[in-house]
Amino acid sequence: MGGFYYINAFGRIEPGDDVKFQKLLTGASPPSVTCIYINSIGGDVESAINIGRAIRAWRLSTEIGTYVLHHEDVSAPIIRRNLLPGNCMSAATLLYLGGRLRHFHDGAQFGVHQFSYKNPSPEHVGQSQILSAKIAGYVADMGVSPDFLEISSSTPSNDLKLIDKDTLSRLGVTTGGITDVRWTVQARSGVLYVRGERDSMFGHHKVMLVYAKGSGFLFHAVIEAQGRQTELTEFPLVELVLDHEATVWDISQRALRVVNGDDVNIIVKLDDTEARMIASSSSFGVRVRASGEAPVFLGISPMDTDGGKEQLETFYSVLGGH
Structure with a gap:
């Protein structure tokens, strides 16, 4: 039990x-x-x-x-x-x-x-x-x-x-089973990114639109695995989900999955169009499934971008096309 x-x-x-x-x-x-x-x-x-x-x-x-x-x-x-x-x-x-x-x-x-x-x-x-x-x-x-x-x-x-x-x-003293998404702009070692962060009963999760010098735009997710590192790294289907699942991209063949302690990182290189679509989306996240027919998924359900819309759009408008 x-x-x-x-x-x-x-x-x-x-x-x-x-x-x-x-x-x-x-x-x-x-x-x-x-x-x-x-x-x-x-x-x-x-x-x-x-x-x-x-x-x-x-x-x-x-x-x-x-x-x-x-x-x-x-x-x-x-x-x-x-x-x-x-x-x-x-x-x-x-x-x-x-x-x-x-x-x-x-x-x-x-x-x-x-x-x-x-x-x-x-x-x-x-x-x-x-x-x-x-x-x-x-x-x-x-x-x-x-x-x-x-x-x-x-x-x-x-x-x-x-x-x-x-x-x-x-007052934000109580959260219930899920917190609001907190959006911030971060910089570290030649890398800039806009990060959305949220806690829920499914873990502490982060999604990021990243710009790295020499690499361009990247999507990066940090998933608190809660003991499911194997499934998150071995399930064959990885999908990037935008606009409350209205748009779904299969990124299985190009996603890098790395275990870091209790977390699993999923990183994928984006072209300029993909970065623009993420920056202008109403939400984005990532899901990992055993197959396309699987009714349940692991990963991060799409995070609303309401609180980060200005940061995301400005981030892309400044760096897009470089």
Whole structure:
């Protein structure tokens, strides 16, 4: 039947818990689909940030509550698991933001307020400013709206503001099973590229329109394989998919497939027309199948280019025809 991995993180966050958490991850090596279930009133802010960064580095997800076995029939071959509602308050909210996917179910509570030192002394004023800057940087790195900090800072430290599910979604605090595509322009070692990046239950994926000096345009996909490196490199059919599957190119004979740790890279050289079509498309991705009749595929479903339209079109208009 396979295994099911999860981590319950409950109780107050104490100084040093970040070190313990990192040791847990190093020892257990949880797969990237693992979810951290949080039930905490908060605690040490710096430890929470460090734990959150570790969660993101390990590509884990977060949820509010506690996941427990349901011992209604211990003799049953499969024991049901139940998610109990929980609280994510104060510094624990920073830990929650570390999830690459962040889930929120009915019954959960998410509460914020100002972060401050108890019984502050004069030297705490400077430390508070440093801590505020660290929190702001962390929230931005996690892809959450700065409005999240405005809500937190407007609530006194001796009070608590509960944020509803719709507001959490609007702020980008919750993602559900898939994130929006994040488009950026990157440069590295004589290579320029526009990259779309997205997380989902199927992995952390990237698609790129690349221009390399001496090679011209390339398509490059990075697929988190989730243990399917063999299928992704050996299935015979590789297709580049544009405009929500309205356009499909068979690139099987010219696609280079390379395993790099947990990821599989697919790279194919493009002619100028292909690069222009990708740059002007409404979405693009790549799929790998056992045959043309196979109903399911591995790879990356087309990523919407809405947030990267200007970057893609400008990228091609500047470099196209060279």
